[in-house]
Amino acid sequence: MTPALALKDVTKSFGPIEVLHGIDFDLHPGEVHALIGENGAGKSTMMKVLGGFLQPTAGEVLLDGAPARFHSGPEAEARGVVVIHQEFNLAQDLTVSQNIWLGREMGGFFLDHKAMRQATQALLEQLECRVGPDARVSDLPVSDRQMVEIAKALSRNARVLIMDEPSAVLTSHEVQVLFRQIDRLRAAGVALLYTSHRLEEVDHLADRITVLRDGAVVRRAVRGELTEDGMATAMVGRDLKDIYPPRRTDFGPVVLEVQDFAVPPLVEGIGFSLRRGEVLGISGLVGSGRTELAEGLVGLRPHTGTLRRNGAEVSLRSLSDAEDHGLAYLTEDRKERGLLLDKTLRENLTLSTLKRFGTPFLSRAAEEAALGKAIADFDIRAPKRDMAVGNLSGGNQQKLLLAKTMLPEPEVVIIDEPTRGIDIGTKSQIYHFIDRLAREGRSVIVISSDMPEILGLSDRVMVMRQGRVAGVLEGAAITETAVVRLVMGTSESEKATENA
Amino acid sequence: AQDDKTYVIGVSIPSATHGFMGGLNWHAQETIARLEEVYPQLDFVLATAGEAGKQVSDIEDMLATRNIDALVVLPFESEPLTGPVKAVKDAGKFVTVVDRGLSVEGIEDLYVAGDNEAFGRVAGEYFKANLPSGAKIVILRGIATTLDNERVDAFEKAIEGSGIEVLDKQHGDWNRDKAFTVMQDYLSKYPQIDAVWAADDDMAIGAMAAIEQAGRTDEMWIIGGAGMKEIVKRIMDKDPQLPVNVTYPPALISSAIEMTALHFVSSTPVYGRFIIGSTLITPENAEQFYFPDSPF
Amino acid sequence: MRNLSLSTLGPLAALILLIVLGASLNDNFLSAGNITNVLARSAFIGMIAVGMTFVITSGGLDLSVGSMAAFVAGMVILAMNALQPSLGVGLPLALIGIGVALAVGLLAGLANGLLVTRVGIEPFIVTLGTMGIFRSLVTWLADGGTLSLDFAMREYIGPIYYGGILGISWPIIVFALVVVIGEIAMRHTRFGRYSEAIGSNDKVARYSAVKVERIQLLTYVFLGLLVGLATILYVPRLGSASGSTGLLWELEAIAAVIIGGTALKGGFGRVWGTVVGVLILSLIGNILNLANLVSPYLNGAIQGVIIVLAVVLQRKKTSAEGR
Amino acid sequence: MRNLSLSTLGPLAALILLIVLGASLNDNFLSAGNITNVLARSAFIGMIAVGMTFVITSGGLDLSVGSMAAFVAGMVILAMNALQPSLGVGLPLALIGIGVALAVGLLAGLANGLLVTRVGIEPFIVTLGTMGIFRSLVTWLADGGTLSLDFAMREYIGPIYYGGILGISWPIIVFALVVVIGEIAMRHTRFGRYSEAIGSNDKVARYSAVKVERIQLLTYVFLGLLVGLATILYVPRLGSASGSTGLLWELEAIAAVIIGGTALKGGFGRVWGTVVGVLILSLIGNILNLANLVSPYLNGAIQGVIIVLAVVLQRKKTSAEGR
Numbered sequence A: 001m002t003p004a005l006a007l008k009d010v011t012k013s014f015g016p017i018e019v020l021h022g023i024d025f026d027l028h029p030g031e032v033h034a035l036i037g038e039n040g041a042g043k044s045t046m047m048k049v050l051g052g053f054l055q056p057t058a059g060e061v062l063l064d065g066a067p068a069r070f071h072s073g074p075e076a077e078a079r080g081v082v083v084i085h086q087e088f089n090l091a092q093d094l095t096v097s098q099n100i101w102l103g104r105e106m107g108g109f110f111l112d113h114k115a116m117r118q119a120t121q122a123l124l125e126q127l128e129c130r131v132g133p134d135a136r137v138s139d140l141p142v143s144d145r146q147m148v149e150i151a152k153a154l155s156r157n158a159r160v161l162i163m164d165e166p167s168a169v170l171t172s173h174e175v176q177v178l179f180r181q182i183d184r185l186r187a188a189g190v191a192l193l194y195t196s197h198r199l200e201e202v203d204h205l206a207d208r209i210t211v212l213r214d215g216a217v218v219r220r221a222v223r224g225e226l227t228e229d230g231m232a233t234a235m236v237g238r239d240l241k242d243i244y245p246p247r248r249t250d251f252g253p254v255v256l257e258v259q260d261f262a263v264p265p266l267v268e269g270i271g272f273s274l275r276r277g278e279v280l281g282i283s284g285l286v287g288s289g290r291t292e293l294a295e296g297l298v299g300l301r302p303h304t305g306t307l308r309r310n311g312a313e314v315s316l317r318s319l320s321d322a323e324d325h326g327l328a329y330l331t332e333d334r335k336e337r338g339l340l341l342d343k344t345l346r347e348n349l350t351l352s353t354l355k356r357f358g359t360p361f362l363s364r365a366a367e368e369a370a371l372g373k374a375i376a377d378f379d380i381r382a383p384k385r386d387m388a389v390g391n392l393s394g395g396n397q398q399k400l401l402l403a404k405t406m407l408p409e410p411e412v413v414i415i416d417e418p419t420r421g422i423d424i425g426t427k428s429q430i431y432h433f434i435d436r437l438a439r440e441g442r443s444v445i446v447i448s449s450d451m452p453e454i455l456g457l458s459d460r461v462m463v464m465r466q467g468r469v470a471g472v473l474e475g476a477a478i479t480e481t482a483v484v485r486l487v488m489g490t491s492e493s494e495k496a497t498e499n500a
Numbered sequence B: 001a002q003d004d005k006t007y008v009i010g011v012s013i014p015s016a017t018h019g020f021m022g023g024l025n026w027h028a029q030e031t032i033a034r035l036e037e038v039y040p041q042l043d044f045v046l047a048t049a050g051e052a053g054k055q056v057s058d059i060e061d062m063l064a065t066r067n068i069d070a071l072v073v074l075p076f077e078s079e080p081l082t083g084p085v086k087a088v089k090d091a092g093k094f095v096t097v098v099d100r101g102l103s104v105e106g107i108e109d110l111y112v113a114g115d116n117e118a119f120g121r122v123a124g125e126y127f128k129a130n131l132p133s134g135a136k137i138v139i140l141r142g143i144a145t146t147l148d149n150e151r152v153d154a155f156e157k158a159i160e161g162s163g164i165e166v167l168d169k170q171h172g173d174w175n176r177d178k179a180f181t182v183m184q185d186y187l188s189k190y191p192q193i194d195a196v197w198a199a200d201d202d203m204a205i206g207a208m209a210a211i212e213q214a215g216r217t218d219e220m221w222i223i224g225g226a227g228m229k230e231i232v233k234r235i236m237d238k239d240p241q242l243p244v245n246v247t248y249p250p251a252l253i254s255s256a257i258e259m260t261a262l263h264f265v266s267s268t269p270v271y272g273r274f275i276i277g278s279t280l281i282t283p284e285n286a287e288q289f290y291f292p293d294s295p296f
Numbered sequence C, D: 001m002r003n004l005s006l007s008t009l010g011p012l013a014a015l016i017l018l019i020v021l022g023a024s025l026n027d028n029f030l031s032a033g034n035i036t037n038v039l040a041r042s043a044f045i046g047m048i049a050v051g052m053t054f055v056i057t058s059g060g061l062d063l064s065v066g067s068m069a070a071f072v073a074g075m076v077i078l079a080m081n082a083l084q085p086s087l088g089v090g091l092p093l094a095l096i097g098i099g100v101a102l103a104v105g106l107l108a109g110l111a112n113g114l115l116v117t118r119v120g121i122e123p124f125i126v127t128l129g130t131m132g133i134f135r136s137l138v139t140w141l142a143d144g145g146t147l148s149l150d151f152a153m154r155e156y157i158g159p160i161y162y163g164g165i166l167g168i169s170w171p172i173i174v175f176a177l178v179v180v181i182g183e184i185a186m187r188h189t190r191f192g193r194y195s196e197a198i199g200s201n202d203k204v205a206r207y208s209a210v211k212v213e214r215i216q217l218l219t220y221v222f223l224g225l226l227v228g229l230a231t232i233l234y235v236p237r238l239g240s241a242s243g244s245t246g247l248l249w250e251l252e253a254i255a256a257v258i259i260g261g262t263a264l265k266g267g268f269g270r271v272w273g274t275v276v277g278v279l280i281l282s283l284i285g286n287i288l289n290l291a292n293l294v295s296p297y298l299n300g301a302i303q304g305v306i307i308v309l310a311v312v313l314q315r316k317k318t319s320a321e322g323r
């Protein structure tokens, strides 16, 4: 059988730096092919080459066995090759429906708004997504944006669908929805290429697996040949053990206490406390208000209620107030709120802590030193130090964002989706880093849609549902079923007991 | 001062931003072309400025790079140009000031000017003589400048005691479009207007178009100013809407340049003040003010 | 409904306030004559502002429209004067004038658009340059003075400005048509949709098979055409063009667009808003002329205050969230 | 090094070309006198453009600077004329003039900044409004004419413009200082870094604990102060202020900033580039005066062409990939 899409000895360089070295690769109709590899291994680059968004420096892209010579993404799309990009690819000012049909509007000379809206509605329903067709994309949470991206790709009726970390910003429920779509497409004979750093997903989905390391294929396998551990080892090139650090036991006094906290319009009546040296996990569905709560806590959103820091009531009106009180927040929205994509690593790293780098004149040397340390601590892989952050691989951007958030050495840090898009090796490093923070006597709130992460890291888990606390679990009570039950709201009676 | 030496005469004038200045620019270029032909020993440098600061720069450049022997300047504004022109004089150059006097007396060798006071007064006297007491008029003023103030003050002084009522005096900025708009609004606002003083012919043209559109052509007449050729033509043709006009000839720049040239090419010393009065153009004398080739 | 949000009602509210103010200051304010005057004089800037809405929405800018209008008017007058001896005063000559206006406008817009899209220069710089070029050319063509249409021809085409049907004058009718077409183009055609998409994120648009350069080019050409159209209505009014024709129209057009709620950074365009913006600006001038409020020297200040206030009315309460 | 990329060298190359052109046209072009003249006259717009660089870099815009300069000059002259009888001509009066200029500039900038940051109106609209307000106020204060400094005082402070040390005149020295301070502020202080961050993405800046509104406010205040400083050097040169003082300076200042390579959309500022931009604009005027190239009516066209060419020189080849 001729592959639907293939790469023959493809090399890709950005300027002097070669990031793909002689890749051979094929993708068949009716299969799900998973591409895995560390951050910066070249997965996104390879997918962009396949999808026509980048031209190979050497080698060929073959479509149905014949040289494809795509000059642009749209050209490839016209021939049935569709890409869901890792970076969001939506126009923020347009509505969901406008984005989905952009470039392929329905109607003759006049646009057929009704048809597009209905088709959008149908697509979103298929994805069990509650977003309205007329919602403006800039008003959507990142997870909904991702669902819109998926809807957009589905609307293209692709022969080849390339998905670059589509699940990174989704919760488990939405991932299930996505999987059903993937199964449907596979059955319909579509060739699917899938990347994810969640290896259990790869294990579940993939008919074949290709492992990339440093821009070269290091392993090819078929279903069942590799375990999750095997994949991790193939990616990282060494054995990975103990992804999650051991639990901590001795906690200090309460450092943060929240009472009757509300962030209008969604979040109300939140109360919890956080002890010194503790990791509090917050779980919940998309739209349950976790991000709003966090942003309210650090003064980024208008809020009401009381907040005590080491017993003293504080009023945080802005993020810099929060920083003065030793709080820090890592946003889930890397691209729109986290990083300046057109600036260098150094400028991004030090932005929120510039005061430490000299008054009145900034010390370039000190900044460079901090960057050097961050690169080492967080294993940031940047081909060049003075490159624009937007050109880093997604995972490395996330690591930089983490480094940036940790630079002020906060006492209490709220991390919203800490390992989004991060490879398994680095994930483990980050978990150990969080553990080290806690052992040093800091307190960490982890908001995560990744269930194993919540289970593996948290000393306590607070579950949110529709803007309220659905329940709090501690110690041995933290089990997947218990969390899921609270998340889905299947047991109202339990809530009362566990909340007490 | 007659020898084989060539002399450079700098001419600095405002740029052609409205009809009158356009005419003045045209006359300046015309005169320069003519004089360069006649007197090979004369070189001219012409610079136009849209703003006082730019004009100061132009004059500095002439002094620094063009080695001028004389400067003919029509100051964009009097005050800002006084210092720089004085610097030219202090450098030993011959200075001719045109139209707008400097704010310090005695700098220039030669002063050639129109008479803004008379420009307003002559028009005002015509209104006084030709309108009954109680007549209602409106005024279209120029750009807010000292010279506009002088004209309007003189006009108002001239009609004093005549019983003529000035309904309104807004700025038309010497601009046809602006004058058209303002006149339209005057016409909406005042049911009776007996005459219009548009202190410039460009504005008169705009105002006339508005009056025509409102169908009130027979109700009022208009006096403009500066002798634009189209207007002079209509006076010649005894247009009842445009009975007379007041001169303020853009050609005065020609006189200034010529007299400055004479200073270098003839032995007659040229010094002093030449005020070119504003006279009334009437159907009888209109012919002598009609220059069909001028753009103005 | 989203379309009836505060930011739509804001400028409308400002407009209504101005109308109430005008009516209370002068009885003739609401007379048919005055309303016709205000609408007709809004028409020039209005048509240009509708075109500008598309340019700005797609992330561009055009500073040259005022001098482009002067240039187009100059070319029309030159062409008509040159052909009048052979063609005589009449419809053919008028049609040629119209043709010249549209053609020159189109070419001028094309020049701007090509410099922006093919050569890749900032629109601000391109149109600052062409602004100087067009204006200079008019001054030069007019020899520093005024280009005037031959009087007979002017009488003939005068009705284009002053005439009309059913008591509504042509500029108003044409303006209304342009607005309707503009609104439909913005809301209901690909051209408008793509303009918004490009202004919002040109990379996304490019990834979605939108021909970014072509659409951007089209916005400039469309604007050029509208400048030509506006000039067709302008020339009969006074029958002349000079270096001072259309002075600062660009600022007025851009201001109208922004007052109407279109974002200067692009991505979001509102043609109706632009119309309201144009009317607000025209009304301010009209009211200042009709009412002897203060020293005329302060007109500019009052105008400034009202512009700012009109926009304050349309702003929502801003918060970290709202941004 | 990235800082020496084509986009830095582009405007420099254009500048050098202009200098070569000037020198070949006129022997006196490179004379000390001419160089001094060009630099000194660049100083006004230059200082304002340095301030504008920060405003634009942080995503703002200020159209009011020209009329603000007129307003500041008017206030300085009024104050000095009022106090001259009691204080006499001398240093104290001159110092008061300087104080008034800086204070009025600062307050004017503060007004712009507060309207933009606290009331949340588009900078374009705010400064379009204040542009009209400042200019009107000057015209009104001058009663439609010109406000003039008493001649005796003018003679006394003349050296501020025409004097200097070591043969370098004061405007040049002050301008050089402003440039150095501006460059350091942009590259080596938090203020500059934050300005770039806000212009690049104000949301990210806010999420990075940057006090976005405060920095934006500061950019307008800084610009206002620089307008005040420029006026201190302007008043001795021209000794007067009227409604037409500083006309279109805003356009020149913005053009200088953009020619210099700062992005109009914000996020990336280059003070050195702005200086090059200002010099390019000054030199174009100077060169046009040096040689009788063509009809003066076409000066504007030549200027336009050179501006566009200067920017073409600095553009890299754009490609779909590079965007």
Ligand SMILES: Nc1ncnc2c1ncn2[C@@H]1O[C@H](COP(=O)(O)OP(=O)(O)OP(=O)(O)O)[C@@H](O)[C@H]1O
Residues within 6 Å of the ligand: A014, A019, A037, A038, A039, A040, A041, A042, A043, A044, A045, A046, A086, A381, A382, A383, A387, A391, A392, A393, A394, A395, A396, A421, A423
């Ligand atoms: N436009 C570009 N210019 C320069 N370097 C680039 C560019 N795009 C990608 N790179 C570099 O190419 C390498 C591969 O990046 P790529 O995005 O393909 O990684 P990835 O495997 O998708 O990683 P991740 O899991 O973090 O998404 C990285 O080192 C990245 O910095």
Ligand SMILES: Nc1ncnc2c1ncn2[C@@H]1O[C@H](COP(=O)(O)OP(=O)(O)OP(=O)(O)O)[C@@H](O)[C@H]1O
Residues within 6 Å of the ligand: A138, A139, A140, A141, A142, A143, A144, A169, A171, A284, A285, A286, A287, A288, A289, A290, A291, A292, A293, A332, A333, A449, C321
């Ligand atoms: N009206 C809005 N305008 C702009 N952004 C919004 C708006 N409403 C929500 N958001 C964004 O959406 C996210 C809020 O997500 P929310 O708190 O509802 O869900 P969550 O529980 O954090 O789930 P997840 O993060 O998985 O989507 C935040 O990034 C927030 O900034």
Ligand SMILES: [Mg+2]
Residues within 6 Å of the ligand: A043, A044, A045, A086, A164, A393, A394, A395
């Ligand atoms: Mg990737």
Ligand SMILES: [Mg+2]
Residues within 6 Å of the ligand: A290, A291, A292, A332, A416
């Ligand atoms: Mg969230």
